[in-house]
Each structure stands twice: as structure tokens, then as C-alpha cells.
Amino acid sequence: MKQNFLTEAIRRSLILGVVTTGVYSPALWAQDESDENVEEQGKITVTGSRIKRSDVEGALPITVITREQIELSGESNAADYIRNLTFNSSGSFRPQSGSSAQGEATVSLRGLGSARTLVLIDNRRLPKSPSTGSSQNLSTLPMGAIERIEVLSDGASAVYGSDAIGGVINIITRSDYQGAELMLGTADVSIPANGGEREEGSIVFGASADRSSLLAGVSWNDREIVFARDFPWNVPGASVYGNSFTTITDGFDNFNWTSFANGAGCDFPGTGFFTTPNANSLNGTRCAYDFTLVSANEASTENKSFYAKATHEINTNWVLWANTTFSQAESFGRYAPVPDSSFFSTPLSANSPNNPTNPNSPLYDPSLGLDPQAVNWWHRFDALGNRDGTVTSQQLDFLIGTTGQIGRAEVEFGLRHTDNRDDTVGKNYLLRSAAVNLIESGAYNLANPYNAPDSVLNAMRITIFRESKYDQDELFGSVAFDLFDLDGGPASMYLGAEYREEKYSDQYDPQSEAGQVGGSSGNSAAGNRDVTSLFFEALFPVLDNLEFNLAGRYDDYSDFGDNFSPKLSVRWQPLDNLTVRGSYGQGFRAPTLPVLTAKPSFSATSVRDPQSCVNQGQVPTCTLQINDIIQANPNLQPEDSDQFSLGVAYEPVDWFNFTLDYWNIEISNRIRSFTAQFIINAEINGDPIPAGLSCQRSPNGSITQCFSGFGNQGLVETSGLDVNARFNYAFWGGNMTTNIQLSHLLDQSVDGGRELVKSPGVPENRVVVSNQYAIGDWSFAYNINYIGDQDADANNTSAPSWTTHDLQLNYHANWDGRFTLGVRNAGEKFPPIGRGNIGSRNYDFNLYDGFGRVTYFRYTQTF
Numbered sequence: 131m132k133q134n135f136l137t138e139a140i141r142r143s144l145i146l147g148v149v150t151t152g153v154y155s156p157a158l159w160a161q162d163e164s165d166e167n168v169e170e171q172g173k174i175t176v177t178g179s180r181i182k183r184s185d186v187e188g189a190l191p192i193t194v195i196t197r198e199q200i201e202l203s204g205e206s207n208a209a210d211y212i213r214n215l216t217f218n219s220s221g222s223f224r225p226q227s228g229s230s231a232q233g234e235a236t237v238s239l240r241g242l243g244s245a246r247t248l249v250l251i252d253n254r255r256l257p258k259s260p261s262t263g264s265s266q267n268l269s270t271l272p273m274g275a276i277e278r279i280e281v282l283s284d285g286a287s288a289v290y291g292s293d294a295i296g297g298v299i300n301i302i303t304r305s306d307y308q309g310a311e312l313m314l315g316t317a318d319v320s321i322p323a324n325g326g327e328r329e330e331g332s333i334v335f336g337a338s339a340d341r342s343s344l345l346a347g348v349s350w351n352d353r354e355i356v357f358a359r360d361f362p363w364n365v366p367g368a369s370v371y372g373n374s375f376t377t378i379t380d381g382f383d384n385f386n387w388t389s390f391a392n393g394a395g396c397d398f399p400g401t402g403f404f405t406t407p408n409a410n411s412l413n414g415t416r417c418a419y420d421f422t423l424v425s426a427n428e429a430s431t432e433n434k435s436f437y438a439k440a441t442h443e444i445n446t447n448w449v450l451w452a453n454t455t456f457s458q459a460e461s462f463g464r465y466a467p468v469p470d471s472s473f474f475s476t477p478l479s480a481n482s483p484n485n486p487t488n489p490n491s492p493l494y495d496p497s498l499g500l501d502p503q504a505v506n507w508w509h510r511f512d513a514l515g516n517r518d519g520t521v522t523s524q525q526l527d528f529l530i531g532t533t534g535q536i537g538r539a540e541v542e543f544g545l546r547h548t549d550n551r552d553d554t555v556g557k558n559y560l561l562r563s564a565a566v567n568l569i570e571s572g573a574y575n576l577a578n579p580y581n582a583p584d585s586v587l588n589a590m591r592i593t594i595f596r597e598s599k600y601d602q603d604e605l606f607g608s609v610a611f612d613l614f615d616l617d618g619g620p621a622s623m624y625l626g627a628e629y630r631e632e633k634y635s636d637q638y639d640p641q642s643e644a645g646q647v648g649g650s651s652g653n654s655a656a657g658n659r660d661v662t663s664l665f666f667e668a669l670f671p672v673l674d675n676l677e678f679n680l681a682g683r684y685d686d687y688s689d690f691g692d693n694f695s696p697k698l699s700v701r702w703q704p705l706d707n708l709t710v711r712g713s714y715g716q717g718f719r720a721p722t723l724p725v726l727t728a729k730p731s732f733s734a735t736s737v738r739d740p741q742s743c744v745n746q747g748q749v750p751t752c753t754l755q756i757n758d759i760i761q762a763n764p765n766l767q768p769e770d771s772d773q774f775s776l777g778v779a780y781e782p783v784d785w786f787n788f789t790l791d792y793w794n795i796e797i798s799n800r801i802r803s804f805t806a807q808f809i810i811n812a813e814i815n816g817d818p819i820p821a822g823l824s825c826q827r828s829p830n831g832s833i834t835q836c837f838s839g840f841g842n843q844g845l846v847e848t849s850g851l852d853v854n855a856r857f858n859y860a861f862w863g864g865n866m867t868t869n870i871q872l873s874h875l876l877d878q879s880v881d882g883g884r885e886l887v888k889s890p891g892v893p894e895n896r897v898v899v900s901n902q903y904a905i906g907d908w909s910f911a912y913n914i915n916y917i918g919d920q921d922a923d924a925n926n927t928s929a930p931s932w933t934t935h936d937l938q939l940n941y942h943a944n945w946d947g948r949f950t951l952g953v954r955n956a957g958e959k960f961p962p963i964g965r966g967n968i969g970s971r972n973y974d975f976n977l978y979d980g981f982g983r984v985t986y987f988r989y990t991q992t993f
Contacts, residue, residue, distance in 0.1 A: 177250070177280040177300040178289060179679065180624045181610065181669050182540075189679055189699035189711045191777050191791040193217075193854060193871070195279040197304075202902060202911040204936055204952045204986055206317060206330040207351045207433060208276060209235035209268035212299060214915065216873035216896040217283055217852070221977030225269065227355070227426035227463030230652045231261050232554075233521040235268040239283065239296035240795065240848060241878065241892060243802065246719055248286070248294040251301050252453065255290065257525070260552040260598030263634055263655065263724035270457040270525050272435030274313070274332025274349030277304040283852055284793060285773040287717030288681040288697035291663055295717045295771045295797060303453075305439055307336030307345050310993040315950075320958050321982030322360030326428070328353045328986070341443040348436050355430040355462060358422040361980060363963040363972050365422070370746060370754065371469030372396065372403055372417035373576060375478070375486055375505045383473055383506055385745055385832045387416035390486055391495035394577040401512055402466070409747035412498050416747075419510040421466035427971070427980070429463035429521075448534035455527045465517040468560040468649030469510050469734060469755065475566050477504040483572030493577055507569060513579040514591050515558040517649055524551045531606075539611040546604040554596035560648030561592040561641065594639050594650055601633040618671025628663040634723040643729070651733030655762070657723040660688040675703040681715075689726065693718045693768060709779040711791075717773065721766035721801055725840040728762040735838075736970035737807045738925060740814075741831040753970050757835035758806045761822070767842055769800045788855040797846040806836035807969070814924050817883060818844070844881040850874055864905025871898045890926035891967030891974055893918035911938040911952075917977060920966050929966030932978060934959050950988040958983040 178190040205211040213222055213235065220241035225233050236244035244265035249256040251271075259267035279301055286294040310333070317328035334347030358364050373395040374387040388411040389396055396403045396417035402424065408416040435457040442450045472478055478485050480502040486493040487500040531544025568574040568590060574582050608626035615621070635656040641647050643654055665683035672678065679699045686692040697715030704710065735758035740750035748754075777791030804823050810833070812819050820841035826834045850873065857868040873896045878886040888894050895918035902911045913936040922928040938952035961978035968974055 177253070177298055178282040178284065178286050179681075180289060180608070180626065180667050181622050181679075189677070189701035189713060191283050191711070191775060191789065191793070191852060193281040193283065193852075195281070197277055199869075199900065200273075200276060200279070201950075202900065202938055203913065204938055204954045204984070206273070206315065206328050206353070206986070207269075207431070208271035208273045208301070212237050212268055212279070214898075215281065216871050216898055217281055217297065219850075219873060219875060219896060220892050221974065223265075223976060225429045225431050225461055225463075226975065227429045227519075228465040228517075229463075231259075232429050232463045232519055233267070233269055233431065233459055233461030233523055233552075234259055234261060234265070236265045237268060237299060239281075239299070240793075240850070241875070242296040242795070242797070242846070242848070245722065245801075246293060246295040246797075248290055248292075248298045249301070250290070250298060251455075251527075252303055253300060254529070254546065254604075255293075256301075257527075257548045257550045257602050258600050258632075258634075258722070260523070260550055260600040260634070260636065261521070261554075263598075263600060263636060264722040267459075267523065269431060269433060269459045269461075270435075270523060271301060272332075272347075272349035272433070272437055272455065272457060273330070273351060274334060274347055275303045275435065275437045275455070276301055278302045283791065284713060284775050285697070285715050285717040285771060285795065287695035287771070288683050288715050289665070289667065291661075291683055291685050291695075292693075292718060292720040292768075295719055295769075295773070295795065303437065303439070304334065304336075304347075305345060306338070306343065307334060308338065310335045311990065312993075313988060313990040315986060315988035317984055317986035319981040319984050321362065321960075321980060322356055322427075323362075324360045325354045325356040326981055328984075330988075342441065344438070344440045346436075346438040348434070350432075350434045352432040353428075353430060355426050355464065356428040356980075357464070358425050358427040361427065361972070363960065365972060367402075367421040367466075368406055368418040368748070368752075369421055369466075369469060369510065370416065370418070371471070371508055371510045372419040373510065373579075374416045374508050376473075376508065377412070377500070377503070377505055378477060382828050383834070385742075385828065385830070386410045386412060387508060387746065388412040388486075388498075389415045389417040390493045390577065391497070394493055395579065398580065402510070403512070407747070410745060411747070412500075413495070419466070419469075419512070421510075423466075424464065424516050425466040426464040429461045429519075432460040434458050444532075444534075447536075448532060450530075450532050452528075452530040454529070455525070457523075457525045459523040461521045461523075463519045463521075465519065465649075467510055467512045467514055467516055467558070469508075470560055470562060470565065470648035471506055471508045472566060472569075473506045473508070474648075474732075474757065475562060476570075477506050478570060480504055482570050484569055484574075484576045492575075507576060509569075509576065509579075511560055511565070511579070511590070511648070513582055513587060514560065517556060517558050519554060519556045521552060521554045525549070539609050541607075541609050543607045544605075546602070546606070548602040550600045550602070552596075552598040554598075556594040556596075556650065559592050559594050559650055561590055562646050562648045565590045565648065592641060592647060594642050594647055596636070596638050596642075596652070598636040599633065603631045605629045613668075616670060616672050618674045618677060621671070622669040624667040626665050628661075628665075630661045630663075631658070632661070632723065633658050634727075636724065636728075645732055649734070651731055651735075651758075651760070653729040653731035653760075655724045655728035657689070657727040659723065662686045677701050685718075685720075687720055690721060690766075690768065693720075707781040710777075711779070712774070712776045714774040715772075717771040718768045719771075719801060720768050721840075725762055725766060725801070726764050728760075730762070731760045733758040733760060735806045735836070737810055737833075737836075738970075739810050739833055741827075742833050745830055745832045756806060756825075756833045759835060759837050761837060761839035763840050766801055766840060767799060769842065770798050772796045772798075785859040786855070786857050788853065791852045792849070793852070794849040795847070799842050800844055800846050801840060801842055803840055804838055806838045809836055809838060811925055815884075818881060846878075846880055847882075848878040849876045851876065861903065862905070864903055867902045869900045871900075872896075888919070888921045889923050890920050890929060891977060893920055893977070907942045907944075909940040909942070911940075912936070913938075926967055927965050929962040929974070932959065932962060946992040948988075948990040948992075950986075950990070952986050954984040954986070955981070956983060
């Protein structure tokens with residue numbers, strides 16, 4: 131029987147004992163009592179290193195974003211702010227209706243995927259989302275708790291372990307706050323015509339005594355749902371899942387969608403059904419359905435969080451501390467009524483009352499000249515109502531530890547427990563087996579589905595659920611001490627150990643698992659793993675202006691094996707105002723539990739395939755739904771990375787400084803999701819496709835189904851430049867600050883294939899220019915956000931560059947109140963419609979937003 135965490139933690143604590151025993155030798159640490167309290171003022175721990183040091187430009191490229199900068203951006207939640215960082219090169223996933231990850235918001239540094247970006251909270255990893263099991267959900271972050279954000283744009287597996295290939299985002303929460311602060315805010319959008327309104331707020335209290343301190347607060351924000359029909363660029367849908375039939379020849383569907391005679395089952399005013407021409411139809415028309423009339427483009431989001439930090443000084447050498455956060459995020463999404471077809475189950479028999487080739491059927495059409503035969507129906511179950519999904523995410527994170535001095539060594543021990551839950555409820559889905567029988571018998575009349583009695587509709591209607599968890603338990607400890615003196619100062623050593631248990635379960639309801647639910651996708655997965663880690667870091671200041679940092683980490687996973695990640699970084703300061711830095715390291719990403727354990731799942735995936743579109747009588751760029759079987763891969767191995775960086779930090783004058791950093795990342799044995807659209811595009815472009823994944827086509831070239839999933843395949847190479855220029859100077863009696871952040875991709879390729887930079891969805895440049903002018907009680911901010919243009923490829927047109935402008939005005943009242951009025955995207959610039967990597971939407975949903983002008987107001991009161 132598996133040991134519980136507490137028992138295992140006690141056993142694993144022996145590891146910590148081994149780490150600490152060697153350095154607590156009385157002979158080694160014997161010293162004069164007068165040296166016990168060595169002053170270390172001005173020393174801090176920065177992201178990417180565990181050794182405390184002076185606050186200077188270090189050997190690693192770190193961008194620090196202050197709370198003031200976050201507030202000046204005008205964003206109401208942490209997820210949107212982080213997603214808009216220039217390092218998030220190609221954009222990333224955000225809450226969207228109709229997705230199994232509906233409430234998720236992620237970040238993808240360097241465009242390498244959210245699973246290759248590690249997100250930390252106060253230097254400890256944010257648990258993975260239960261809905262994905264592979265990425266971290268930014269929607270659970272409490273905006274009001276954030277003090278600053280540190281972005282390490284370099285690999286850090288040698289320090290933090292798996293996932294830190296693209297870089298690390300460290301959310302530092304507020305501490306040592308005295309007093310109270312209340313903030314209330316609201317925002318409205320100009321696009322769409324309805325929906326998208328926002329509210330936000332936070333309350334924080336802080337107090338301290340001689341030996342204890344406490345900080346606690348609540349934070350909330352929400353955004354209303356946005357419907358596709360309310361966008362000015364909305365293009366009405368024409369889904370083949372309307373109310374049509376197709377014939378079958380030699381076991382193959384002919385995909386010749388044909389409407390019933392005289393508009394039967396289609397001409398219902400005020401609904402999404404409509405008759406449209408179809409060149410491949412037997413009578414020249416088919417019954418289509420405009421799903422954009424009812425489907426939501428963006429799901430609503432709500433986040434409510436409570437957080438608290440407490441410290442108590444036990445004595446002059448030891449401090450006890452505890453942090454806790456409880457966050458609840460809720461998302462509501464609406465998807466169009468269930469689309470389904472007997473193509474996925476059993477064709478309609480020749481004798482069915484709903485078969486248009488049956489002379490006894492009210493749908494019989496003699497003009498077609500068809501003998502009685504089996505056909506497939508393609509139907510939108512609008513009579514059942516819209517598919518409504520509610521996702522509730524709850525995360526309870528509790529951390530307790532102690533930090534103290536033993537001799538000259540600083541020691542830390544701690545325990546962490548995280549309960550991480552997602553619950554999903556979906557209404558008005560289809561019980562496929564019941565629908566097949568009721569249509570076959572004629573009890574559900576395809577000619578007039580709205581006339582079906584409630585007993586028939588309720589027999590087909592089903593409410594689905596999904597219960598997911600990704601819990602973590604951790605035990606950790608470390609010791610930091612000086613080794614010996616060098617010309618540049620003492621050589622420092624850090625030794626640490628961690629033990630972590632991850633418990634994952636993603637359970638779908640039995641009917642969904644059995645494939646009996648129409649309009650749903652996904653399947654259950656579950657698995658546990660233990661991770662034991664030993665790591666070290668050493669700092670060698672060999673000269674006053676030259677230092678080396680060496681780090682290494684050994685991780686042992688219970689399910690696939692072990693890995694060692696080293697890293698060497700160097701900092702050289704030839705001039706007082708010039709720093710030259712560089713690093714080389716190796717990293718890894720462990721295969722995630724879902725892709726190792728998930729059961730095969732069906733999805734009616736929206737794709738673009740020119741040949742299938744032409745066969746439907748549509749334009750080659752149409753969007754259509756295909757059968758997609760998503761598979762797990764229990765034989766996945768970790769992917770590896772080699773990366774290096776070179777950079778300079780220069781301050782030629784007091785009011786101006788800048789950093790320039792070059793980075794290079796190579797990922798081998800890569801793990802990635804190969805979607806149906808990827809497989810289709812790879813076929814068209816002649817790119818390689820992993821073994822076991824494919825798309826099958828009928829004799830006329832139309833896709834019948836695709837097999838997609840994860841795999842280890844090939845090599846990813848990418849490199850780029852980051853520039854950060856900062857100005858601070860007096861201007862017109864006030865103070866002006868300007869910060870320019872540029873991320874420039876030099877190259878990106880897969881398996882030595884075509885250059886991906888500037889291809890749709892991969893802009894070459896992202897820039898944010900932040901300006902703030904402060905004078906007296908007033909401050910004014912002006913930000914410019916730029917996303918570079920992209921060239922066309924075989925499936926997508928080119929996209930122009932996209933620049934938006936943000937304005938903000940603040941008045942600081944003499945009663946410690948602050949009024950903030952601002953506008954994001956003041957010019958109401960539309961995203962590039964129909965351009966770039968548009969996927970199944972009208973624009974690149976990961977890279978741009980479609981809110982138009984966002985006007986917001988906040989009031990902050992400090993006590």
C-alpha cells in the first residue's frame with residue numbers, strides 16, 4: 131500500500147538531514163559569538179538564483195515589473211497583464227467558450243508553449259491546472275496580492291526543475307504592508323455591442339508588532355460573457371450540422387449534404403436554420419445552421435481570492451512564517467446547440483419515417499429518383515437548447531516554514547499543501563443512443579423538431595459533469611553558507627532538497643466516457659507521481675568585477691526516470707556602469723500525467739481543409755467540423771533543452787540605462803500536441819507527421835476522421851533578442867519615466883524545416899513602450915503596444931502590424947485617495963480580421979483581443 135504523504139515526508143526528511151549534517155559540523159562552524167549576527171542588509175533573492183546577493187545587474191536576464199507598472203497598464207486581472215508581456219511572443223490561450231479548458235489563461239514565453247513556461251508564486255511553482263494537467267492557470271492569480279512580477283527570460287531547470295525551458299515568471303506577493311488599502315474599479319468596452327463589462331476590487335490590511343507581522347487581503351475581478359453575434363466583423367456560420375441528409379455508397383459517406391423537400395425541417399423563422407445552395411447536393415441545396423447567433427466567443431470570468439501572510443520572530447536567529455491563499459475562479463460559456471450525425475453511430479434505415487428515400491415518409495422526395503436506402507442525417511438539436519457550461523476552479527494553497535541561522539549558515543525548512551479542483555457542469559447535451567433511436571422511430575420528427583413533446587426532448591437531453599483535481603504536497607529544506615574568501619568576496623554555497631507528490635484525476639461522467647454524449651469531447655485520465663530533487667548552487671566572485679555561478683539539479687520521477695540539469699553563468703563588470711553576462715544550461719520537461727494516462731476521446735473539431743470545403747460546395751477557406759480521436763501516449767519520454775544567452779547592461783548617464791540580451795534555445799525529443807489542424811497543414815505543406823497520427827480521407831478527398839495526440843518528435847530551434855531601455859529625467863517641473871521593452875525573434879524552426887518567424891501567429895517583434903509623467907498631485911501614463919506583421923502561408927493570409935495606444939490619468943487627493951481614469955486601445959483598433967493564424971475564429975484569438983476601446987475607472991483609498 132502506498133504510504134501517505136506525512137509518513138513519506140518523515141522518511142524523505144532524512145535527505146534533508148544528509149544535506150544539513152555535513153555543513154553543521156561544530157569544527158567547521160566554530161566562531162566567535164560576536165560574529166553571529168552578520169549584517170546582510172541590501173541582499174535579496176532574485177528569480178533564477180537561490181543565493182542572496184546585492185541588488186545589482188546579475189548574470190541572468192531578469193525583467194522586474196513593479197506594482198505601479200501593472201496598475202498603469204489598465205489591466206484588471208493578472209492573467210491578461212502577463213499574457214500581454216512581449217516575451218509571450220505568439221500569444222497564448224485565454225478563456226473561451228466551447229473549450230474543455232474554458233476557464234484557462236496561460237502564458238507561452240518565446241512562443242514555445244505554456245507547458246514550457248514555469249510560473250512561480252513567491253519562488254514556488256504554481257500547481258498545474260486540473261483541467262489541462264499540463265499548464266498553469268493564470269486565472270487563479272489574485273491581482274490585489276501582487277507586489278511585482280519578475281520575468282527570467284532564460285532557462286532555469288537547474289534551479290527549479292521541469293518546465294522552465296522557455297523561462298520563468300515569478301509572482302512576488304505583497305508583504306510588510308502597514309495600514310489598509312481599498313480599491314474599486316469598473317470598465318466598459320466599445321466592442322462588442324453587448325457584454326465584456328468588467329469589475330474589479332481589492333482590500334488589504336497589514337499590521338506588525340516588534341516580533342510579528344500579518345498581512346491579509348481579498349481580491350476580485352470579473353468580466354461578462356461575449357457573444358460572437360455582437361462583433362461587427364461577425365461572419366454568419368453555415369454549419370453542415372443543420373438539418374440535411376447524405377447518401378452512402380459502398381460504405382462511404384458521399385458528403386453530399388441535401389436538404390429535405392420544400393424546405394421541411396429548415397425554414398423556421400427566428401432560428402439559426404436556413405437553406406443555402408450546395409453544388410454537390412442532390413437537389414442543389416442543403417440546410418445550414420448559423421451557430422454564431424447563439425455561441426459565445428469569450429467565456430465570462432470571475433475570480434475571488436483571499437490571501438494572508440504571517441511571520442513571527444521566535445528569537446534573534448529563527449523566524450516562523452506561513453502563507454495561505456484561497457482562490458475561486460468561475461467561468462460561464464455558451465456554445466451552439468449540439469451538432470450530431472448518424473455518421474458517428476448507425477445510419478438511418480430505409481424504413482425510417484425520417485428517411486427521405488422512404489415512400490411512406492412525410493419527407494419523401496420523389497424528384498431525387500432514389501430507391502429506398504440507408505442514409506445519414508446531419509442535424510443541429512436546436513430544440514434541446516444551447517449548450518451551457520460552468521467551470522468552477524478552487525485552489526487552496528497553504529505553506530508553512532521556518533528560516534534561521536545555525537552558526538553562519540542560513541537554514542530553511544517548510545511544508546506545503548495544495549488542494550486544486552475544477553468542477554464542470556454542461557447542460558443541454560445529447561444522449562446519442564436515445565437520439566438515434568428516437569429519430570429512427572420517428573418519435574423525433576426531423577421535419578419539425580420544435581414540435582417534439584417534452585418527454586421526447588428530455589429523453590435525449592443530458593447534463594454532463596467533469597471533476598478534476600491536481601493536488602500537491604511538498605516537503606523542502608535548504609542550507610546556505612559561505613565557503614571561503616575570494617578577491618571579489620566570499621564564495622557562497624546553497625544546498626537544497628525537495629520532495630513532491632502530485633495527485634491528478636480528471637473524471638468525466640460515465641455517458642461521456644462511453645462516447646454516448648453528442649456535442650462533448652474529452653475523456654478521463656488519472657495518475658500520481660513522486661518527485662525527489664537534490665540541487666545546489668555556488669557563487670564564486672573570483673575578482674571584484676568577475677563572478678561565476680554554477681548550479682545543478684537532480685530530479686527523480688517515479689513514473690519515467692531521472693534527470694540532471696546543470697547551468698553555468700558568468701558576470702563581468704569591466705566598467706562601473708557596464709555589465710557583460712552570459713550563461714549556458716541544460717533543461718528538461720517531464721511528460722505530463724494527462725498525456726501518459728488519458729483515455730481516447732472523440733471531438734468534433736473545427737478545422738480548415740480546402741479539399742473538404744470544395745467537396746461541400748464552399749470556398750476553400752471555409753471552417754468545418756471533422757471527427758477527431760485524441761489519443762494518449764504512455765511511452766512518452768522527457769524532452770531536453772540546451773540554451774545559452776549573452777547580454778550587456780549599460781548605464782552611460784544617470785537618467786538612461788539599457789540591457790541587450792541574446793538567447794538561444796534548442797529543444798530535442800520534443801513533446802507536443804499534434805492537433806488535427808496541424809496534421810492537415812503538415813500534409814499540405816509536406817511537413818513530417820509523428821507515427822500513429824494521421825487524417826483519413828474518403829475517395830473524393832474529404833476528411834472522414836483524424837487521429838491526433840501527443841508525441842516525442844524532432845528538434846525545435848529558436849533564438850532572439852531582448853532590449854529594455856529605461857529613461858528617468860526631470861521635465862517641465864515634473865518627472866518623466868519611459869520604459870521600452872522589445873522582444874525580437876531571430877529564428878524559429880522545427881526539424882530544420884521552414885523558417886517560422888513572421889509566419890501567421892509568429893510575429894517577429896513585440897514592443898511595449900510605457901511612459902509616465904508625474905507632477906504634483908497628478909500623473910499621466912501613455913503606453914504603446916505593438917505586435918509585428920506576419921506573412922502568408924499555405925493556409926492563412928498575411929497579417930499587418932497591430933499598434934494600440936493606452937492612456938491613463940491619476941489624481942492623488944490629499945486624503946490619501948487616488949482617482950484613476952483610463953482607456954486601453956484608445957483608437958478602438960480592430961484585430962486583423964480574417965488575417966494571420968485565425969483558426970476557427972475571425973482573428974488570431976491567442977495573439978489579439980477584440981474588445982475595442984476599454985474605458986475604466988478606479989478609486990483607491992489608503993488608510
